[in-house]
Amino acid sequence: MSITYGTPEVLDRREGPYGEVVLRRHGGLLQIIANGCFLMDTSDGRSERRLVDAALAALGGRPDPRVLIGGLGVGFSLAHAAANSRWGRITVVEREPAVIDWHRTGPLSESTRTALADPRTEIVEADLVTYVHETSDTYDALCLDIDNGPDWTVTESNGGLYSPAGLASCARVLRPGGVLAVWSAKPSPEFEGTLGNVGFQQVRTEEIPVARGVPDVVHLGIRPG
Numbered sequence: 001m002s003i004t005y006g007t008p009e010v011l012d013r014r015e016g017p018y019g020e021v022v023l024r025r026h027g028g029l030l031q032i033i034a035n036g037c038f039l040m041d042t043s044d045g046r047s048e049r050r051l052v053d054a055a056l057a058a059l060g061g062r063p064d065p066r067v068l069i070g071g072l073g074v075g076f077s078l079a080h081a082a083a084n085s086r087w088g089r090i091t092v093v094e095r096e097p098a099v100i101d102w103h104r105t106g107p108l109s110e111s112t113r114t115a116l117a118d119p120r121t122e123i124v125e126a127d128l129v130t131y132v133h134e135t136s137d138t139y140d141a142l143c144l145d146i147d148n149g150p151d152w153t154v155t156e157s158n159g160g161l162y163s164p165a166g167l168a169s170c171a172r173v174l175r176p177g178g179v180l181a182v183w184s185a186k187p188s189p190e191f192e193g194t195l196g197n198v199g200f201q202q203v204r205t206e207e208i209p210v211a212r213g214v215p216d217v218v219h220l221g222i223r224p225g
Helices: 046-058 076-082 097-104 109-117 128-134 156-162 164-172 189-197
Strands: 009-016 019-026 029-034 037-041 067-070 090-094 121-125 139-144 174-184 201-208 216-222
Touching: 009 097, 019 097, 046 067, 046 076, 046 139, 046 174, 046 201, 046 216, 067 076, 076 090, 076 109, 097 109, 097 121, 109 121, 128 156, 128 164, 156 164, 164 174, 164 189, 174 189, 189 201, 189 216
Parallel strands: 067 090, 067 139, 090 121, 139 174
Antiparallel strands: 009 019, 019 029, 029 037, 174 216, 201 216
């Protein structure tokens, strides 16, 4: 028997600094739409959790590693990081005030309430591209999940983050031996090659099976020590 979800219900619609962002409910799912482009929903989360786990595994036994998560989204990455006592400071950079509000006081708070109350957690309202260029903080891991992948960005300005200059900024905020982990809805051999060309080591791509279609992936690279 098929399941009918009906018409999506818009819970909030706002004009943000980068265009329109919408939170809607579709059946039992919450969905985030940006400028008419579907970003993510609460249906699964295994690939977002794998993003965080792959970064931690690549760090080996480094004590109290600091992680920078690019993009709050529906909160899977943050909640999963906060559930692991091995992480030290957890910083999330999110550029949309509406998304932050939906987690603090809105419908998405159910999934991240505990994580947001964790003293290790810090939410920074900023554009990640600007943040990695300007921050003086450094991290052991940088987990990027702000687009549908290096080849399918939410806004044109995000494209520069996956260029050699953008990846140099990512490396700048990483401590020696730190790991860059990038989520993507599909493999990007070109991006994997760029990671190696700009100096990241042990570059690899991990696949995460999905219900149907091309697997999600996490691209990984280590900043030289």
